[in-house]
Structures are given as C-alpha cells and as structure tokens.
Amino acid sequence: MSQNRQYELVYIVSPDASEQAVADLHTQVEQIVQRFNGTLDKTENWGRRKLAYEIGHAREGTYVIETITGSGELMKEIDRRLRVTDTIIRHLTVRVDQDIRVAERLRTERKETQARRRTARGLPPEPLPSERRGDRDDDDSGDMGLEAGEGQR
Amino acid sequence: MSGERGGGGRGRGKKEDKDKAKGERPRGGFFRRRRVCKFCADKIDYINYKDVRLLAPFIPERGKIQPRRISGTCAKHQRALQTAISRARQLALIPYVTD
Numbered sequence: 001m002s003q004n005r006q007y008e009l010v011y012i013v014s015p016d017a018s019e020q021a022v023a024d025l026h027t028q029v030e031q032i033v034q035r036f037n038g039t040l041d042k043t044e045n046w047g048r049r050k051l052a053y054e055i056g057h058a059r060e061g062t063y064v065i066e067t068i069t070g071s072g073e074l075m076k077e078i079d080r081r082l083r084v085t086d087t088i089i090r091h092l093t094v095r096v097d098q099d100i101r102v103a104e105r106l107r108t109e110r111k112e113t114q115a116r117r118r119t120a121r122g123l124p125p126e127p128l129p130s131e132r133r134g135d136r137d138d139d140d141s142g143d144m145g146l147e148a149g150e151g152q153r
Numbered sequence: 154m155s156g157e158r159g160g161g162g163r164g165r166g167k168k169e170d171k172d173k174a175k176g177e178r179p180r181g182g183f184f185r186r187r188r189v190c191k192f193c194a195d196k197i198d199y200i201n202y203k204d205v206r207l208l209a210p211f212i213p214e215r216g217k218i219q220p221r222r223i224s225g226t227c228a229k230h231q232r233a234l235q236t237a238i239s240r241a242r243q244l245a246l247i248p249y250v251t252d
Contacts, residue, residue: 010203010244051245061245065203092243094202103198110196 007068007075011091012061022062032078038070055089188225200233202240216251
C-alpha cells in the first residue's frame with residue numbers, strides 16, 4: 001500500500017552547475033529510486049528559468065521535475081540527499097496520487113451527470129462541437145450577463 | 154421574479170431598473186463584475202502549482218493572494234489555490250513580496 005504512492009519532486013539546480021552536473025543529479029535520483037524499488041515515471045526539464053526572488057545569490061536556476069512512485073522512505077532518502085547537495089538551491093516534494101484521484105473522480109462524475117441530463121432531454125450524451133458555447137464572452141456581452149443574472153436572483 | 158408587478162422592497166426596485174435599462178451600466182460609476190469562481194467555470198479540477206499562468210491572475214502586483222471577496226473564487230477552490238500559491242512561492246515561481 002505504502003509502496004505505490006506517487007510523488008512529484010521539483011528541484012532547482014544552481015545556475016553555476018553545468019549540464020553534465022544536472023544530468024548527474026538526475027542519475028543519482030534514479031539510482032536511489034531503484035534502490036528502494038520505486039519507479040521513475042516521468043522527468044521534465046524546464047531548463048534555465050529566472051527565479052521570482054534571489055535564493056542565496058542565484059537569480060536563475062535549472063528546474064527539474066520528476067514524478068516518482070514509491071514509498072515514503074524513498075522520498076525521505078531523496079530529501080536527505082538533496083538537502084546535503086550544494087548545487088541544489090531548492091527542492092520540494094509533493095504527494096500527488098490523492099489529488100489526481102480526486103480530480104479524476106470529479107471529472108468522471110461531471111461527465112456522467114452531463115450524459116444523464118442530456119439523455120433525459122433526448123439529446124446525444126456528448127455535446128456536439130456545433131452546440132458548444134463560446135469559451136469566454138467578451139466584455140460587453142458580459143455586462144448583459146450580469147444584468148440578467150442579478151435580475152433572476 | 155416578480156419583475157413587472159412592482160413588488161418588494163427597495164433593493165428589488167433597484168434591480169428592476171437595472172433589468173429595464175439593459176446594456177447600460179449601473180449608476181454610481183462603480184461597475185461590479187459578476188463574480189464567478191474561475192475554477193468552477195473553467196472546470197479545473199486540480200490547481201497545479203507549477204502553472205504560473207493559471208495562478209498569476211490571483212496575485213496582484215504586491216504579491217499577496219487576492220481575497221475571495223474580490224476574485225469571486227469559491228471557498229473550496231480558494232483553499233486549493235492557497236496551497237498551490239504557497240508551493241509555487243517556495244519554488245520561486247511566484248514572489249513572496251514585491252515592492
């Protein structure tokens with residue numbers, strides 16, 4: 001049970017570190033994951049990005065996002081390792097599996113309700129592209145919407 | 154509801170006027186936007202803390218989180234937004250303060 005939790009790990013590598021150093025860090029993380037029988041699902045490298053504020057003396061950093069499935073012990077070890085690594089200026093681990101599950105449930109529930117309502121009205125369960133409303137009203141029609149909305153209340 | 158029948162108290166009377174003068178802005182100069190929760194309207198189930206473009210409208214210049222009474226976000230999503238913003242701040246995607 002505790003083996004298949006999904007985490008998202010984001011770390012910011014110092015701008016002084018070379019590309020090679022970033023790759024090395026990634027393999028380091030990978031090794032720890034393997035040692036703890038976890039799986040590395042996805043890796044995303046955002047590349048160099050300007051920081052919103054200075055961390056230490058760094059004004060920019062390389063962002064790397066890893067999606068990891070594994071146990072809490074695994075994340076603890078990664079956290080410890082990243083903490084002692086000088087080239088990493090910031091890191092954050094977030095458990096995501098629960099949130100994703102909730103989001104999925106909401107999505108399917110919404111779809112089901114929509115399908116049920118539409119079939120009750122004698123329409124096909126999926127809305128046709130032609131009957132879809134515009135994404136966002138522009139400002140003027142928005143005003144009209146306000147008046148109508150307030151009147152009904 | 155009872156639009157034409159001249160019903161209700163003062164508040165209702167005002168709204169009637171507004172209804173008739175459709176398209177005209179309400180008097181007093183100040184225009185209030187219809188407040189709808191952006192996340193409910195756009196059907197965003199998970200507020201991703203890495204998505205700066207999503208969070209940016211809720212962070213005015215000063216860097217503080219916009220209160221619910223202004224942005225119109227519903228309670229549930231404001232809570233989720235709060236978490237997302239503080240995570241984004243830790244990762245230096247969003248400033249803590251700007252001045």
